[in-house]
Amino acid sequence: MILRLATRRSPLAMAQATLVQAKCRELGIETEIVAVETDGDRRLDVPLTEIAGQGIFAAEVQLAVLEGRADVAVHSAKDLPSVTPDGLELTCVPERRDAADVLVGRSLAGLGPGATIATGSPRRRALLAERRPDLNFVELRGNMAKRLAAVESSSVDAVVAAAAALERLGWMDRIAERLDPEWCTPQVGQGALALEIRHDDSVVRELIRPINSEPDYVCVLAERAFLAELGAGCAIPAAAYGTFDGHAITLRGTMASPDGRRVVRTTMSGVDGVDLGRRVASFVRDELGGGELPAGR
Numbered sequence: 001m002i003l004r005l006a007t008r009r010s011p012l013a014m015a016q017a018t019l020v021q022a023k024c025r026e027l028g029i030e031t032e033i034v035a036v037e038t039d040g041d042r043r044l045d046v047p048l049t050e051i052a053g054q055g056i057f058a059a060e061v062q063l064a065v066l067e068g069r070a071d072v073a074v075h076s077a078k079d080l081p082s083v084t085p086d087g088l089e090l091t092c093v094p095e096r097r098d099a100a101d102v103l104v105g106r107s108l109a110g111l112g113p114g115a116t117i118a119t120g121s122p123r124r125r126a127l128l129a130e131r132r133p134d135l136n137f138v139e140l141r142g143n144m145a146k147r148l149a150a151v152e153s154s155s156v157d158a159v160v161a162a163a164a165a166l167e168r169l170g171w172m173d174r175i176a177e178r179l180d181p182e183w184c185t186p187q188v189g190q191g192a193l194a195l196e197i198r199h200d201d202s203v204v205r206e207l208i209r210p211i212n213s214e215p216d217y218v219c220v221l222a223e224r225a226f227l228a229e230l231g232a233g234c235a236i237p238a239a240a241y242g243t244f245d246g247h248a249i250t251l252r253g254t255m256a257s258p259d260g261r262r263v264v265r266t267t268m269s270g271v272d273g274v275d276l277g278r279r280v281a282s283f284v285r286d287e288l289g290g291g292e293l294p295a296g297r
Contacts, residue, residue: 003207006034006061006070010143015168016193017074023094023211034070036060062088062196071204073196077189077220078162082228084196090224092195092208096216097164099191099241100181104166105151105158107177108132115157118150122258124160126237127184129260144169164191185239185254185265188223192216215244218273222249225277230255230285240280242273249273253280255288264288 003024007017017033024031038060057079064070066087077093084090101124106115108131118140119125125137138156140147144165150156158176166172195211197204219242226240237256242249248269256263264287270276 001030001203003029003031003072003204004034004070005031005072005074006036006064007074008038008057008061009035012144012165012169013074013076016076019168020072020074020094020193020195020211024208027207027210029207034064036064065196065198071197071201072208075194075196076165077192077194078187080189080194080224082188082224087199088196089199090194090221091197091205092212093217093220094193094195094211095213096192096219097167098178099186100163101179101184101186101190102161102163102166102175103158103177103179104148104161104174105156105176108179110176111135111157117158117160118147118156119160121160121187122237123185123187123239123254123256126256126258126260127239127254127263128160130256130263131183131260133260144171148174162187162190181241181252185252186241188227188240189220190241192220194220215246218242218249219244219251222251222273222277225274226251226253226281227277229278229281238281238284240277242276247271249276251276251280253284255284257288262288 005017005020007013021031038057058075058081061073061075062085065073113134114136116136116138117128118138120139120141128135140150144161147159151159163178166174195208222242223240230238237258238254240251240253242251248271250267250269252267254263254265264284266280266283268276268280
C-alpha cells in the first residue's frame, strides 16, 4: 500500500513530512504527501492572540485523515490542541529534535534597551520580559522565511523561533543565541513531530510503530496532560518540557503573568505521564494565582 501523509502546505511542514517519508522509506513503506491548507495559513492577518488554542494549524489536516483522504496526519506536536478529536489517536512521536527557543538577529545580551522582538507567543514574551523588562514585543505572522526576513530588513531587532524548525530547514547558521530551557521553558511538544491515525486503523498503526521514539512519546503525552489540565491552548504563558531516563519522566512546568513579572516554575518526576502532567499544572496554576489563570496571551 501507499501510505498517504497529510500535512500543512508550509515549507516547514513539508520538510517535516519529508523527514517522515524518509523514515518510512527505511522501513520499505511507500508514501505520498497530501498537502492541506489550514485555517491558520489562510488567516495571516489575524493575531495568534485572537485564535490561540483552536487547533488552527491542525484541524484540516486531521479532517483529511478522518475523511479517508489520508492515512497519517503529520503535525508539529506544539500545534496540536490538548484534546485529540474523536476518531483519531496520537500514535507516534519520532525522535525529538532540540526543543529550545532561539533568537535570530541578536543575542539577548546584544539587544539594546528598548529593542524590538518579534513573537506572537505569550510564553516567549513573558519569559523574555522576565529577563529583560525593557524589551518591546510585536506580532509577526507568516512562514519562517517571512519572519526571518523581518530581521534582515531591520524592521525588528530579533525574532524568536524554535531551534528544531531552523534545523529542519537547514538554517542553523541564522541562530544568534539558543535560549536555555532551564529558564525559557519550551512550549508543550516543541521540537517533536506528532503522527495521528484513525483509531481503528490497526494496519497503519503497525506500519508506523517502528518510527515511534518511546522516550519522546511519553514525554509529549505528559506535556499534553499538563496543557489539558490547564484547560487552555497556547493562549496563556504556560509551558512544560519533559525528559525520560528509562524509568521515570521528569517534567518542568512554568506559568507566568503576561508581563513576566511573576513566574512560577517547578520540576516533578513520576512514572505515569498523565498524572505527572496534571500535578505539575495544578501546582504552577495554584502558586501563580490561587487557581486563576492569568489573562491574555
